Amino acid sequence: xxxxxxxxxxxxxxxxxxxxxxxxxxxxxxxxxxxxxxxxxxxxxxxxxxxxxxxxxxxxxxxxxxxxxxxxxxxxxxxxxxxxxxxxxxxxxxxxxxxxxxxxxxxxxxxxxxxxxxxxxxxxxxxxxxxxxxxxxxxxxxxxxxxxxxxxxxxxxxxxxxxxxxxxxxxxxxxxxxxxxxxxxxxxxxxxxxxxxxxxxxxxxxxxxxxxxxxxxxxxxxxxxxxxxxxxxxxxxxxxxxxxxxxxxxxxxxxxxxxxxxxxxxxxxxxxxxxxxxxxxxxxxxxxxxxxxxxxxxxxxxxxxxxxxxxxxxx
Amino acid sequence: xxxxxxxxxxxxxxxxxxxxxxxxxxxxxxxxxxxxxxxxxxxxxxxxxxxxxxxxxxxxxxxxxxxxxxxxxxxxxxxxxxxxxxxxxxxxxxxxxxxxxxxxxxxxxxxxxxxxxxxxxxxxxxxxxxxxxxxxxxxxxxxxxxxxxxxxxxxxxxxxxxxxxxxxxxxxxxxxxxxxxxxxxxxxxxxxxxxxxxxxxxxxxxxxxxxxxxxxxxxxxxxxxxxxxxxxxxxxxxxxxxxxxxxxxxxxxxxxxxxxxxxxxxxxxxxxxxxxxxxxxxxxxx
Numbered sequence: 087x088x089x090x091x092x093x094x095x096x097x098x099x100x101x102x103x104x105x106x107x108x109x110x111x112x113x114x115x116x117x118x119x120x121x122x123x124x125x126x127x128x129x130x131x132x133x134x135x136x137x138x139x140x141x142x143x144x145x146x147x148x149x150x151x152x153x154x155x156x157x158x159x160x161x162x163x164x165x166x167x168x169x170x171x172x173x174x175x176x177x178x179x180x181x182x183x184x185x186x187x188x189x190x191x192x193x194x195x196x197x198x199x200x201x202x203x204x205x206x207x208x209x210x211x212x213x214x215x216x217x218x219x220x221x222x223x224x225x226x227x228x229x230x231x232x233x234x235x236x237x238x239x240x241x242x243x244x245x246x247x248x249x250x251x252x253x254x255x256x257x258x259x260x261x262x263x264x265x266x267x268x269x270x271x272x273x274x275x276x277x278x279x280x281x282x283x284x285x286x287x288x289x290x291x292x293x294x295x296x297x298x299x300x301x302x303x304x305x306x307x308x309x310x311x312x313x314x315x316x317x318x319x320x321x322x323x324x325x326x327x328x329x330x331x332x333x334x335x336x337x338x339x340x341x342x343x344x345x346x347x348x349x350x351x352x353x354x355x356x357x358x359x360x361x362x363x364x365x366x367x368x369x370x371x372x373x374x375x376x377x378x379x380x381x382x383x384x385x386x387x388x389x390x391x392x393x394x395x396x397x398x399x400x401x
Numbered sequence: 402x403x404x405x406x407x408x409x410x411x412x413x414x415x416x417x418x419x420x421x422x423x424x425x426x427x428x429x430x431x432x433x434x435x436x437x438x439x440x441x442x443x444x445x446x447x448x449x450x451x452x453x454x455x456x457x458x459x460x461x462x463x464x465x466x467x468x469x470x471x472x473x474x475x476x477x478x479x480x481x482x483x484x485x486x487x488x489x490x491x492x493x494x495x496x497x498x499x500x501x502x503x504x505x506x507x508x509x510x511x512x513x514x515x516x517x518x519x520x521x522x523x524x525x526x527x528x529x530x531x532x533x534x535x536x537x538x539x540x541x542x543x544x545x546x547x548x549x550x551x552x553x554x555x556x557x558x559x560x561x562x563x564x565x566x567x568x569x570x571x572x573x574x575x576x577x578x579x580x581x582x583x584x585x586x587x588x589x590x591x592x593x594x595x596x597x598x599x600x601x602x603x604x605x606x607x608x609x610x611x612x613x614x615x616x617x618x619x620x621x622x623x624x625x626x627x628x629x630x631x632x633x634x635x636x637x638x639x640x641x642x643x644x645x646x647x648x649x650x651x652x653x654x655x656x657x658x659x660x661x662x663x664x665x666x667x668x669x670x671x672x673x674x675x676x677x678x679x680x681x682x683x684x685x686x687x
Contacts, residue, residue: 251528254497261491285488286518289495289530 087165087223089120089191092152099223101148103178105142105391107113110171111364112140117224117232120155120165127171128232137398138357141235148390154315158226165191166224166232169199177201177217184215196220235396238383240375241349243299244270246384248293249372252278253362254342255289260355262287265400268358269350272296272343280355297373349378351399358382361395369393417444417480417512424508424523425500426494427465431486433643433663434461434675436636440486441539444518446475452542453486458678459633460543461640469669472509482512483539484519492532496525505666543635545676551652554581554621556594560644560661562615566596566607567638570631574598574605574673576680577631581651582624588663593619594649598631617646627655627679638674655679 093099109116109127119126125146131139146153157163181187183202192200198218205213224232248253255278259266263280270276274294280287361384371387379399386393412418421427434440434453443450448466466474473486496506509522570577582594594616596607611619637659641647644661651657659675 251496251526255495255528255530257497258491258495262488283535284485285492285532285534287492287495287530289528289533291528293527330404 087154087158087191088154089165089189090152090154091146091189092149092186093149094151096183096184098151098181098265099178099184101390102144103175103182104172105144106175106178107139108364108393109142110175112360113138113169113171115170116140117220118167118169119232120167121156122153122155122163125149126232126234129316130231131396131398136354136357139235140160141394143392145390148265162226162229162365164229164329166226166229167191167197167279168222169219173219174199174201177219180217181215185212190309191221192218194218197223229354232264235394238375238377238381238396240383241343241378242270242272243297243373243375244272244274244276245295245297246372246374247276247294249362249365249369253359253365254352254361256359257331259287260359265352265360266355267350267352268374268382269348270294270374271348276374277348349376351376351379351382351397353397354381354400357397361397412511414513415474415511416476416514418472418474419449419470419511420507420509422471422507423495423505423666425498425505426469426667426671427508427510428498429464429643429665430463430489430671430673431490431493433640433661434463434636435486435490435639437595438459438485439483439537439540440489441483441542442474443483443542444480444616445478453488454543454597455633457543457635458630458657460545460676461636462674464672464674466671469665469671480512482513482515482519483537483540484534485537487622488534489519489521492521492530492534493523495523495530495532496528503547503560504567504634505652506546534596545656545658545678547650547652547656547658547676551654552650552658553623553653554625555618555648556581556616556620557610557618557646557648557652558609559615559617560595560641560647562613563647563649564638564641567605567641570596570604571598571600571605572631572635573600573602575631576628577634578628579649579651579657580624580626581621581649583621584624589615593621593678618648625651625655627657629657629677630680633677637675640675644673 093102097124113129116127116129119128123146125144127140127142129138129140131137155165157165166244178201181201184203184205186204188202190200190202192198199221201217203215205215207213257264259280262285264283267279269279274292274296276291276294345398369386369388373385375383381399382397384395411665429618431451434451437453437455441452446467448464451463452460454460493508504525506523506525511520518535521532523530576599578597580597582593593611594609598605640661644663646662648660656679657677661673663671663673665671
């Protein structure tokens with residue numbers, strides 16, 4: 087099992103650090119999965135974390151100038167590590183202006199991700215700062231828990247309003263209530279609602295647009311007007327829907343569904359807030375799929391990063 | 402503006418309809434008096450008065466005249482209701498209460514009458530929020546019976562200078578003592594308006610002379626020394642921060658009135674007023 091990556095470009099380093107920071111806002115610990123092409127940050131929905139699950143996908147080539155890895159075996163060429171993103175984020179923050187940063191899987195007193203940064207120096211001697219971030223190696227037998235979540239058989243899919251506006255609204259609503267109802271329909275309308283003994287508040291967003299996850303013979307695609315990597319992302323993100331019954335139900339549901347009818351989910355407002363707080367950059371696409379009274383599936387697409395976040399419904 | 406598209410029919414059911422192009426003009430003033438949850442709204446054709454009280458010892462009033470509102474329709478001579486002020490403020494700032502120029506939250510506030518909620522329609526950038534805040538049985542506000550005819554001493558200051566004084570006050574002191582005097586009772590100072598604290602690390606005095614640029618008006622009839630609980634006066638600093646001028650008055654019973662002149666984003670003038678009872682045991686400090 088070997089892993090060694092090197093980032094030279096400052097922009098890549100900043101971007102990588104932002105992604106890790108975003109993840110650190112969402113969860114205390116998560117699993118980092120390394121494959122020859124990708125890095126994944128995965129949180130599987132367990133009761134201990136309120137049933138929230140997360141799937142974040144990065145193309146290593148967009149971040150790393152060098153990337154070498156050797157998985158547990160040639161058959162399973164992957165590495166699964168349990169990490170505390172907060173620690174990794176802190177390590178990366180202190181090396182923001184480094185000339186180059188190496189990330190290595192090392193064996194010190196315990197398995198560590200070693201972040202070694204070469205800092206600019208005025209003399210000919212280079213300065214190197216090393217952070218050892220302890221990790222735990224996830225045994226092969228547990229890997230099945232960290233598979234890509236399947237696309238839920240949603241009732242409504244809708245683009246999210248500007249996340250900043252949404253965050254402001256959710257922040258205030260959180261002061262007033264612990265739970266929030268998120269509802270949306272196929273006419274591009276989304277409402278955020280709270281109701282308590284003292285007050286009821288509803289924020290109405292409209293003209294948001296509904297992504298049409300139109301069914302084609304191939305995998306389900308999101309028709310993005312401009313040519314960009316997102317198309318590929320979404321395609322790759324949703325292989326489960328492409329062949330299963332879900333797909334046909336999907337297409338069917340979306341077409342036969344009353345465009346005004348709301349699909350709603352009542353969620354723990356803190357989970358939604360966490361998701362909104364973490365967003366450091368405006369994604370090129372932000373959308374959400376709602377399975378009536380069951381789950382909210384939030385999807386953010388950046389150029390080279392995709393983040394999926396699932397918030398389960400509460401009674 | 403989407404808010405004005407509210408159907409006329411619905412408007413007719415309301416006994417009170419007000420609208421503001423910038424909700425901050427209301428939320429800022431309410432913030433200045435938000436030290437307790439319950440606020441009594443008293444509405445007359447002249448405008449809106451919002452009252453908050455604590456311990457039956459301190460009362461704050463924010464006055465928003467009818468002409469501050471773009472629309473102010475009232476169908477009765479007097480409408481009174483009570484709402485939770487913290488909730489109301491959260492609702493008014495639902496879009497984050499942005500201070501950047503060009504972005505403002507439009508507000509339409511309606512009330513159908515006794516037993517009905519206070520309904521707010523807020524709009525910013527095409528997004529509309531509807532809030533229904535349940536109203537409560539209004540409590541009769543205390544009448545502090547503070548008449549201008551009974552005023553003994555009065556000073557008007559630039560808020561700037563009082564802000565500075567308050568920021569330097571020793572908050573370990575339980576009391577704030579205010580001395581106003583027409584003469585020069587102290588040996589070393591020409592002290593006319595004096596704020597004193599008596600904290601754990603000693604006493605501190607903050608004084609203003611009559612000639613100070615910060616003093617706009619000074620009208621004292623007799624020397625008066627009163628003590629007020631710091632905890633009661635502390636919330637008034639919120640109003641002080643917002644205001645440009647403050648009038649400090651005491652009456653013959655030692656009651657304190659602080660009137661703050663607040664200029665809103667649009668340059669209009671509103672008032673916030675605090676009344677505070679003096680602490681009972683006034684001993685002569687030797």
